[in-house]
Amino acid sequence: DVKVTQSSRYLVKRTGEKVFLECVQDMDHENMFWYRQDPGLGLRLIYFSYDVKMKEKGDIPEGYSVSREKKERFSLILESASTNQTSMYLCASSFELAANEQYFGPGTRLTVT
Amino acid sequence: GENVEQHPSTLSVQEGDSAVIKCTYSDSASNYFPWYKQELGKRPQLIIDIRSNVGEKKDQRIAVTLNKTAKHFSLHITETQPEDSAVYFCAAETGTALIFGKGTTLSVSS
Numbered sequence: 001d002v003k004v005t006q007s008s009r010y011l012v013k014r015t016g017e018k019v020f021l022e023c024v025q026d027m028d029h030e031n032m033f034w035y036r037q038d039p040g041l042g043l044r045l046i047y048f049s050y051d052v053k054m055k056e057k058g059d060i061p062e063g064y065s066v067s068r069e070k071k072e073r074f075s076l077i078l079e080s081a082s083t084n085q086t087s088m089y090l091c092a093s094s095f096e097l098a099a100n101e102q103y104f105g106p107g108t109r110l111t112v113t
Numbered sequence: 114g115e116n117v118e119q120h121p122s123t124l125s126v127q128e129g130d131s132a133v134i135k136c137t138y139s140d141s142a143s144n145y146f147p148w149y150k151q152e153l154g155k156r157p158q159l160i161i162d163i164r165s166n167v168g169e170k171k172d173q174r175i176a177v178t179l180n181k182t183a184k185h186f187s188l189h190i191t192e193t194q195p196e197d198s199a200v201y202f203c204a205a206e207t208g209t210a211l212i213f214g215k216g217t218t219l220s221v222s223s
Binding site for chain 1: 147155
């Protein structure tokens with residue numbers, strides 16, 4: 001059974017702080033993804049990674065960076081958190097890059113004050 | 114790039130009725146179209162998907178149809194039950210990623 005875990009369910013940070021969101025998957029998947037979910041806007045892709053140390057920008061990469069040092073772990077970094085980054089962040093992983101099921105983590109509700 | 118439009122944004126039905134959610138996409142090269150269900154407070158989970166070499170796929174009470182010429186696909190839920198209440202997302206693949214629709218909130222009242 002695929003398991004995708006995220007480091008925190010809820011997180012409150014102050015404007016300007018550097019924020020790290022971590023995601024771990026246990027299925028040896030090559031591909032990992034970070035989305036943000038906002039009401040009425042659906043799931044929007046921030047970054048994805050198709051291999052260790054490889055990354056690609058998604059639709060809304062501005063203000064974010066990512067790190068993938070190990071196959072099972074994919075980190076999302078907010079270099080200087082802003083209030084408009086208050087959102088639900090979902091991590092996912094998959095065996096194939098696009099035409100395959102994505103397994104989602106439980107999400108991290110980030111509030112930036 | 115790929116754009117996915119999903120309608121309606123909200124849908125309310127009585128238990129036992131059918132529900133239909135429709136999506137259109139823009140990239141004719143897309144070949145994979147999944148549907149995800151997200152219950153309140155939970156993670157999205159794949160419920161059914163379809164590839165471009167078939168026009169319809171069924172799994173018990175849910176079915177998906179695909180019209181590649183018109184570039185639209187639909188989710189059909191028959192005999193709806195209260196546990197079908199959730200947000201449903203359609204998506205289309207771009208070759209490197211999935212582009213999701215904005216979601217449909219389905220409410221099934223008993």
